[in-house]
């Protein structure tokens with residue numbers, strides 16, 4: 001049994017079919033990236049999972065439909081793309097309310113506030129704690145994450161949690177999701193800054209126009225064109241022709257810079273030597289997650 005299992009998920013908003021036969025799984029111990037261009041349907045999928053959008057199909061989290069869980073927040077913690085909170089509440093008051101609603105001790109709210117780095121913010125403003133209305137974008141994101149954590153669930157679903165976080169916050173969040181999965185939990189994480197999160201992703205689901213284009217390991221997504229040769233030469237046009245004549249696939253990426261697939265640095269060096277073409281840089285590079293994502297959805 002996976003932590004999250006989605007099968008044949010469909011949703012219609014207005015007259016439009018927004019999700020069509022969406023299927024994927026998030027294994028226990030995995031941080032799974034939920035990737036897609038704007039409007040692909042990531043937020044709708046997450047909302048449909050917990051019943052905020054009407055859906056058909058199967059959703060199981062830790063073996064049960066979230067809609068049938070007596071205390072959903074203890075099993076599945078969700079941080080939506082927008083903070084759903086009363087702007088007049090304090091951060092602590094909001095979390096206490098979520099804790100009580102989930103049937104856990106209200107003191108967990110303090111721990112959750114501490115965990116996301118907002119405790120000093122709550123305490124440090126003198127007599128009157130700040131209202132949610134006064135929080136910055138990054139602080140709202142931190143509070144949404146605290147809301148997901150407050151009842152101690154094993155499964156986290158975070159919708160664009162990096163949005164608005166500062167560089168230290170981004171590093172903190174990468175570590176938080178990695179540690180959560182490494183302790184035996186599971187995380188589904190939507191994000192647009194793909195290369196920044198690539199190192200923490202075990203698995204990837206790529207959604208495009210409401211359909212899953214790829215679901216599998218990050219390694220498998222990156223595999224087809226995993227590494228390539230980068231060569232810089234003032235004789236790039238002649239070198240390109242010689243490499244292509246030898247069967248390599250060559251992409252011109254800038255003045256005098258070629259990306260060569262289907263070859264090696266040594267083979268490229270030999271072609272250049274044979275033709276007496278000058279090479280000023282020769283190295284290999286790994287395909288990035290954003291390159292692989294663009295390839296998976298078939299458009300730039």
Ligand SMILES: Nc1ncnc2c1ncn2[C@@H]1O[C@H](COP(=O)(O)OP(=O)(O)OP(=O)(O)O)[C@@H](O)[C@H]1O
Nearest residue numbers: 013014016018036037038039040041042043044045
């Ligand atoms: N309330 C609504 N009524 C009608 N259509 C909607 C509604 N909410 C979203 N949509 C449409 O559903 C599609 C999927 O939107 P969704 O917000 O799920 O995409 P997303 O992948 O999360 O995008 P982003 O990366 O921009 O957050 C879009 O075409 C959007 O216009």
